[in-house]
Amino acid sequence: MAMSDVLIEHVRDLKEDLEKIERDLQGVGLPSMLMDDFRRALDHLRNTLWAIATARDHNPAEVNRAVIQFRIQRTTEMCERIIGDIASQRIAVDTPNLIKLNSVLNEMHGSIRKLFSPEPKT
Numbered sequence: 001m002a003m004s005d006v007l008i009e010h011v012r013d014l015k016e017d018l019e020k021i022e023r024d025l026q027g028v029g030l031p032s033m034l035m036d037d038f039r040r041a042l043d044h045l046r047n048t049l050w051a052i053a054t055a056r057d058h059n060p061a062e063v064n065r066a067v068i069q070f071r072i073q074r075t076t077e078m079c080e081r082i083i084g085d086i087a088s089q090r091i092a093v094d095t096p097n098l099i100k101l102n103s104v105l106n107e108m109h110g111s112i113r114k115l116f117s118p119e120p121k122t
Contacts, residue, residue, distance in 0.1 A: 012049075
């Protein structure tokens with residue numbers, strides 16, 4: 001078995017192990033907010049594992065597009081969760097890393113705005 005086949009088999013095994021952990025955690029009685037975050041992180045990991053497992057069978061540009069799509073989807077979901085946390089007052093001005101998040105989001109907003117309104121060509 002080639003090294004890449006071994007790696008793909010390990011990735012598939014990891015995916016199965018993570019799915020078993022998710023099933024096992026469902027009966028433990030963890031807070032729903034924690035389980036929801038776990039499921040979303042697991043979904044992101046599954047998507048990334050899929051990209052790794054199928055990368056050699058697909059055009060690299062297709063894999064890159066899929067990874068970027070997953071990343072945007074995960075970021076959007078996380079932002080929506082943070083908006084809800086702010087609305088429910090689980091996040092306050094003194095929440096650790098909030099200043100850094102604000103800075104990164106401002107930079108991201110500027111970058112996205114440039115995508116939608118490119119500089120006029122001269």
